[in-house]
Amino acid sequence: MTSTYEPWNEARGAEIIAEHDKLEGATLVILHALQEAFGYVPEPAIPMIASALSLSRAEVHGVFTFYHDFRREPAGRHVLKLCRAEACQAAGGDALAARAEAKLGIAIGNTTADARVTLEPIYCLGLCATAPSAMLDGRVVGRLNEARLDALVAEAQR
Amino acid sequence: MTMRIFVPRDAGAVAVGADEVAHGAGAGCRQARHRRRDRQDRIARALLAGADGRGRDTAGPRRVRPGDRRPTCHSVLDAMTIGGAHPLRLGLADEIPWLKRQTRLTFARCGVIDPRSVGDYRAHDGYKGLERALTLTSDAILADVTASGLRGRGGAGFPTGIKWKTVAQTSADRKYIVCNADEGDSGTFADRMIMEGDPFVRDRGHDDRRHRGRRHQGLHLHPLGISARGGGDERRDRGGAARRLSRRAHRRLQPQLRSRSPRRRRRLCLRRGNLAAGKPRRPPRHRPRQAAAARAQGPVRQAHRDQQRAVIRGDPLHPRRRRQGLCRFRHGPLARHDADPARRQHQAWRPVRGRVRHHARRTRSTISAAAPAAAARCARCRSAARSAPTSRARCSTRRSTTRPSPRATA
Numbered sequence: 001m002t003s004t005y006e007p008w009n010e011a012r013g014a015e016i017i018a019e020h021d022k023l024e025g026a027t028l029v030i031l032h033a034l035q036e037a038f039g040y041v042p043e044p045a046i047p048m049i050a051s052a053l054s055l056s057r058a059e060v061h062g063v064f065t066f067y068h069d070f071r072r073e074p075a076g077r078h079v080l081k082l083c084r085a086e087a088c089q090a091a092g093g094d095a096l097a098a099r100a101e102a103k104l105g106i107a108i109g110n111t112t113a114d115a116r117v118t119l120e121p122i123y124c125l126g127l128c129a130t131a132p133s134a135m136l137d138g139r140v141v142g143r144l145n146e147a148r149l150d151a152l153v154a155e156a157q158r
Numbered sequence: 159m160t161m162r163i164f165v166p167r168d169a170g171a172v173a174v175g176a177d178e179v180a181h182g183a184g185a186g187c188r189q190a191r192h193r194r195r196d197r198q199d200r201i202a203r204a205l206l207a208g209a210d211g212r213g214r215d216t217a218g219p220r221r222v223r224p225g226d227r228r229p230t231c232h233s234v235l236d237a238m239t240i241g242g243a244h245p246l247r248l249g250l251a252d253e254i255p256w257l258k259r260q261t262r263l264t265f266a267r268c269g270v271i272d273p274r275s276v277g278d279y280r281a282h283d284g285y286k287g288l289e290r291a292l293t294l295t296s297d298a299i300l301a302d303v304t305a306s307g308l309r310g311r312g313g314a315g316f317p318t319g320i321k322w323k324t325v326a327q328t329s330a331d332r333k334y335i336v337c338n339a340d341e342g343d344s345g346t347f348a349d350r351m352i353m354e355g356d357p358f359v360r361d362r363g364h365d366d367r368r369h370r371g372r373r374h375q376g377l378h379l380h381p382l383g384i385s386a387r388g389g390g391d392e393r394r395d396r397g398g399a400a401r402r403l404s405r406r407a408h409r410r411l412q413p414q415l416r417s418r419s420p421r422r423r424r425r426l427c428l429r430r431g432n433l434a435a436g437k438p439r440r441p442p443r444h445r446p447r448q449a450a451a452a453r454a455q456g457p458v459r460q461a462h463r464d465q466q467r468a469v470i471r472g473d474p475l476h477p478r479r480r481r482q483g484l485c486r487f488r489h490g491p492l493a494r495h496d497a498d499p500a501r502r503q504h505q506a507w508r509p510v511r512g513r514v515r516h517h518a519r520r521t522r523s524t525i526s527a528a529a530p531a532a533a534a535r536c537a538r539c540r541s542a543a544r545s546a547p548t549s550r551a552r553c554s555t556r557r558s559t560t561r562p563s564p565r566a567t568a
Contacts, residue, residue: 126350127173142173 005039040071076118078156087128
């Protein structure tokens with residue numbers, strides 16, 4: 001992702017929460033706003049949201065963990081998501097995933113040490129017709145082969 | 159005549175390079191570029207089409223095969239401009255045999271209109287049904303829809319008329335229309351074509367129902383594509399729109415889950431789980447005696463009851479609190495909460511004496527009325543105050559009266 005995020009700051013977090021806590025059903029709105037500001041949802045924010053909304057921490061935690069796109073820690077500058085669903089697996093996605101892991105030197109679900117690339121699995125981009133598919137920072141790419149994957153990885157590492 | 163170039167922009171085409179084609183075509187021709195969903199996009203990915211007075215001239219699909227020398231889109235465009243031959247040129251769209259035999263109903267507008275333009279949509283008979291619906295009564299609309307035999311687009315094909323009728327007969331102060339456009343099952347995304355190509359159709363379905371039901375709230379859940387209602391900007395950006403969309407959707411969905419009574423909230427959570435699992439909703443319990451009593455009481459009794467309720471609300475130890483749905487102490491099984499380790503670590507959920515537990519979190523209105531009394535009488539807060547001095551300060555604040563943050567107590 002190209003945008004820069006501010007570092008976690010409790011006062012700023014409280015400010016963001018206070019901006020939205022009058023809404024009906026503000027939990028997701030706040031989680032989104034926090035992720036937008038900090039690039040992830042910091043752990044200390046969960047009890048803050050809970051007390052602002054008169055919810056239990058478990059409830060907020062439940063919402064937070066239900067949606068995989070909410071992050072617990074900052075992502076790399078680029079996020080490469082490889083489709084690991086059935087159709088893409090059938091079209092050779094396993095080998096491509098292994099190749100991407102080897103190229104980046106990390107397992108799926110992790111961020112490289114230089115914080116450039118986060119490699120993530122995704123379960124179906126709805127592009128089964130052009131499987132195997134991937135998504136780099138929100139841009140979908142289909143008909144992956146080794147060469148296209150290498151180009152994609154190189155683009156992410158740039 | 160200016161030549162207009164159409165390049166599909168559905169996710170399937172973008173994934174195989176429609177953006178690059180559009181970029182190349184734009185750079186090569188220096189002409190206005192029109193990104194539209196093309197009629198043929200499903201079959202012919204990254205299909206180019208140029209249109210002039212004669213109709214649409216098409217080219218594609220372009221598949222990458224090992225050893226292929228990919229012809230640039232410029233050569234295709236040149237061929238189209240001068241009407242010359244090109245291996246990828248397919249000729250007029252309306253003359254291609256498999257397209258010629260099609261009668262498009264659902265997809266009639268896909269590829270013809272700009273999916274983001276309301277004007278285009280209206281110019282192609284959009285909102286006709288809504289305009290008519292606005293002149294009809296609710297019953298007339300129901301009768302029309304039932305007579306039309308319209309069915310849902312889902313697998314069950316449930317008759318729409320019956321569904322709407324059920325909704326109309328249900329009494330509720332707020333009703334929700336949920337359009338699950340998430341298409342989350344892997345390998346489907348069945349309705350993406352129409353959602354990306356003709357999104358206003360879906361909105362119109364909502365509008366029809368909203369008009370009929372008056373107090374409906376619409377929800378769309380769509381992860382990737384062009385989003386739903388609201389400003390034009392949302393239709394322009396893909397990722398952010400979905401985020402805003404789900405944000406808005408949940409803003410509307412959540413009030414149900416923030417119901418005042420914990421018991422009801424638990425039931426709602428359960429129901430939400432059941433709905434997600436496809437189980438039918440349990441019909442509400444019928445309480446004829448209560449309903450009749452409420453009807454007989456009239457406004458005077460109602461005022462009296464309101465007053466009583468306010469008294470009960472102000473007293474955190476009032477014996478009738480539970481009956482009023484203002485859960486003060488938690489009685490009975492707490493299986494879900496006790497099973498949840500995250501919640502178990504809350505002091506507030508631990509039993510204090512015997513069956514009496516510390517009063518549950520309350521809504522703001524209750525807390526503001528009851529705060530001083532709660533601080534004085536609360537057994538847990540006293541004990542918490544002994545162990546953690548910060549809790550006393552928190553007890554006098556409005557929100558944390560009953561539930562200091564787990565961090566503070568830990």
